[in-house]
Amino acid sequence: MDNIEKRLMCPICLDYCKQAVECSKCINLYCKNCADSLSDKKCALCRESTEFHISNFARRAINEIPVNCDFCSAKSTIGDLEAHLEKCEKKSITCQICDLKLTKISFLNHVSSNHLDKALHKTELFNDILANKFVQSTQFLNSTLNGTHSIDTKINSKNKKKARLGATGKYYCGAQLDDFCSCCDGFCGTKSGCNCSGCMELDIRFRLLPKGWLVNRDGFAAKKSSETGKTYCGRKNMMGVPLCDGYCGPNNGPNCPACQKLDEQVKRRYSKLI
Ligand SMILES: [Zn+2]
Ligand SMILES: [Zn+2]
Ligand SMILES: [Zn+2]
Ligand SMILES: [Zn+2]
Ligand SMILES: [Zn+2]
Ligand SMILES: [Zn+2]
Ligand SMILES: [Zn+2]
Missing domain, CATH: 3.30.40.10 (Zinc/RING finger domain, C3HC4 (zinc finger))
Structure with a gap:
């Protein structure tokens, strides 16, 4: 020194x-x-x-003093470290169900193999951490950059177009959707709604979702139930629906409109992704 x-x-x-x-x-x-x-x-x-x-x-x-991140050893500076830790994928987070400390990467696998049912009903744990928090942090980043230049631009590997995070926290490239969609105008995004298969691949990759998971058009991670064959996101967004406890799944019962769309789309558009 x-x-x-x-x-x-x-x-x-x-x-x-x-x-x-x-x-x-x-x-x-x-x-x-x-x-x-x-x-x-x-x-x-x-x-x-x-x-x-x-x-x-x-x-x-x-x-400006250089430091390395304690978790992933990425190079940073004292001034930038806090912002890095917000997104650091190796930083440990605590499982709110069993108190185990895990990296962001292993967290999803941990939840899906240890307490999937609980996690899906605890929407604040599952979808908040992995979808909403994600949306918030990217919205924050985008707003600090004045919306002029999004650092959350990724390349859609199927059509090589630039994809950006929309209001749902899903990626959208603006290209034509792979196939007809009864809920959209035929294009991927650009702010909300369904996305194309290449952008769904980005959703899965950057939310670190395990195999079998997709992200519905509202921006919530969802998975097909082996019990009913329907896709469920576990949200409590079905209050007042007959024969339903108010939750979309997570294992049985009716699913929410966004997950119903996934059931249609998974047969064609997203069939290669699950
Ligand atoms: Zn003095
Ligand atoms: Zn790090
Ligand atoms: Zn001091
Ligand atoms: Zn746990
Ligand atoms: Zn797209
Ligand atoms: Zn649609
Ligand atoms: Zn749902």
Whole structure:
């Protein structure tokens, strides 16, 4: 570590200064919180009674210090690490059913092999984490980029067109759909609705869905039940439907309109994906 980097460390907590402030007498840097904790506002280094001022220079310099992600060892910087951790695929998340810590990648397999029934009924666990949170984070990213340039553009490997995340959190390329669809205008997206098979492949890949899963036109992950042969997303969106407990599946009973469409489409459009 060179001298400049050493100077960016806080003499109290011995880590890089968080929200760096400097002593107005000796210009040594502290974390804001560490400086606030000094008794009588006396600098620990020059021993003078002093004021602490924000150091924008130090804050910027610290943000640019390279660090590796603890989980995936990707190269990042102190300033960017938080944003990386939001999307880091190796970062551990806790299973809300059994409290096991898992990576994002292994989480879905864990849930589908250990507590699929529970998970599907706990829509907040399954669909929230894997669909809604995903939608929110991408919407957030898109909005910070002013919607002008989406970093969530992927290439549809079937038609080589650019696909973007729509309002449903599904990928859409705007090309003609593979086949006729009773609910759409015949095109993939571009903001909501059904997508083409190449874009569905992106949905499956980037949500890390295990084999057999698709994403319905509302943006919710859904799977065919071996009991009824119907596709269910597990959402509680069927209140008031006769002979139904209010949930779409997850194993039997009527399915929601979006999953009914999947039942039609899986026979042709998405047949190669499950
Ligand atoms: Zn400190
Ligand atoms: Zn000082
Ligand atoms: Zn990472
Ligand atoms: Zn679990
Ligand atoms: Zn498409
Ligand atoms: Zn459609
Ligand atoms: Zn459904």
